[in-house]
Amino acid sequence: MILQGATLVLPTGADESGWVRIEGDRIVEIGSRANGRIGATGKADEADEVDPAADARSERVSLTGGWLVPGFIDMHCHGGDGASFAAADPEQLERAANFHLRHGTTTVLASLVTNPLDSLLAQLDAVAEHSRSDGPILGAHLEGPYLSHARCGAQNPDFLLEPDLEHFGRLVQAADGTCRMMTLAPELPGALKLIDAVRQSGMIAAVGHTDATYEQAVEAFERGAAVATHLFNGMRGVHHREPGPVLAALDSGAACEVINDGVHVHPAVLRLVADRDPGQLLLITDAIDAAGVGDGRYLLGGQSVRVHNGQARLDNGSLAGSVLTMDQAFRRAVRETGLAVIDAVAAASTNPARVLGLSQDRGAIRVGLRADLVHLDADFRPVAVMRGGQWITTG
Numbered sequence: 603m604i605l606q607g608a609t610l611v612l613p614t615g616a617d618e619s620g621w622v623r624i625e626g627d628r629i630v631e632i633g634s635r636a637n638g639r640i641g642a643t644g645k646a647d648e649a650d651e652v653d654p655a656a657d658a659r660s661e662r663v664s665l666t667g668g669w670l671v672p673g674f675i676d677m678h679c680h681g682g683d684g685a686s687f688a689a690a691d692p693e694q695l696e697r698a699a700n701f702h703l704r705h706g707t708t709t710v711l712a713s714l715v716t717n718p719l720d721s722l723l724a725q726l727d728a729v730a731e732h733s734r735s736d737g738p739i740l741g742a743h744l745e746g747p748y749l750s751h752a753r754c755g756a757q758n759p760d761f762l763l764e765p766d767l768e769h770f771g772r773l774v775q776a777a778d779g780t781c782r783m784m785t786l787a788p789e790l791p792g793a794l795k796l797i798d799a800v801r802q803s804g805m806i807a808a809v810g811h812t813d814a815t816y817e818q819a820v821e822a823f824e825r826g827a828a829v830a831t832h833l834f835n836g837m838r839g840v841h842h843r844e845p846g847p848v849l850a851a852l853d854s855g856a857a858c859e860v861i862n863d864g865v866h867v868h869p870a871v872l873r874l875v876a877d878r879d880p881g882q883l884l885l886i887t888d889a890i891d892a893a894g895v896g897d898g899r900y901l902l903g904g905q906s907v908r909v910h911n912g913q914a915r916l917d918n919g920s921l922a923g924s925v926l927t928m929d930q931a932f933r934r935a936v937r938e939t940g941l942a943v944i945d946a947v948a949a950a951s952t953n954p955a956r957v958l959g960l961s962q963d964r965g966a967i968r969v970g971l972r973a974d975l976v977h978l979d980a981d982f983r984p985v986a987v988m989r990g991g992q993w994i995t996t997g
């Protein structure tokens with residue numbers, strides 16, 4: 603199949619007259635009416651003549667304008683369409699993943715908030731089972747339970763713990779290699795040793811829900827923590843005499859998650875992170891099961907959440923995740939913050955792919971990568987989604 607007629611957003615820039623050939627689940631060729639064909643190696647100087655036989659075999663699909671971008675990779679998402687990744691229920695996992703897939707998320711980490719050990723073990727087991735099916739759920743993100751009481755946000759304070767390697771070992775065992783990331787507060791006793799253990803287990807250590815000082819957070823990033831969990835939210839704020847985890851993350855070159863829903867951070871704050879280094883920015887949703895459903899009462903980690911006017915809050919006013927989808931996060935980044943489309947694509951796909959170690963498989967429109975694609979209209983609203991070369995029914 604050859605997709606043409608939309609502006610391709612390639613790692614090297616946007617190409618209005620580009621086309622992409624897909625065979626099976628892979629991008630096998632990229633070309634441009636302006637620059638000729640880019641061969642299977644992806645290098646323009648190895649361009650060869652169009653093979654008429656191959657062209658004849660390929661169905662041509664005209665996308666009639668708009669943008670073609672790589673599928674979104676959401677590293678922080680709790681659910682959607684009334685379903686929760688923490689339900690330990692295959693149907694709910696499927697439902698939430700499919701909801702976000704229709705909004706362009708072709709890869710997602712199922713984020714699990716703090717809960718008692720037995721609940722977390724069951725949840726990790728369910729996510730592990732599901733992530734073996736090669737669906738959008740890549741694996742889990744444990745958001746807790748070793749987090750700061752002072753910055754717990756919507757995490758249930760009753761279940762927060764200090765780092766405990768024996769306890770952690772049980773989580774690792776239940777995840778069976780499918781937990782990709784753990785958010786922890788590095789100022790807690792034993793947290794630096796925990797960062798070592800997290801990394802030895804093949805997971806990404808992420809700093810979040812933390813009251814760490816600048817120095818404590820820098821130490822965590824030097825120890826190998828690579829991500830800041832929803833930068834600005836659930837952490838000590840920026841003060842000119844105590845710049846806290848935010849500047850520590852930016853200075854350390856950590857990848858910085860931002861919930862770009864217009865509620866958690868101001869558009870100008872997103873610009874601040876992107877201006878620093880567009881390669882550091884990760885657009886995430888932090889969506890809860892209420893995403894795509896509407897106003898009402900929901901449960902998160904055993905706590906009641908009220909969704910009203912696009913905001914999810916505990917009764918004490920704390921923000922409790924979002925009702926965001928990645929297409930909206932992307933569109934807002936371009937429309938409200940004024941990010942270049944190529945930088946928004948990096949933040950929504952290429953950067954998270956790199957952080958997850960998936961750059962050789964997804965996260966860009968590049969020869970050899972999986973055909974995970976989102977067709978957006980000229981106003982950056984999703985028209986069609988493809989995952990692994992297959993169109994997904996949207997709407």
Ligand SMILES: [Zn+2]
Nearest residue numbers: 713745888923
């Ligand atoms: Zn979260």
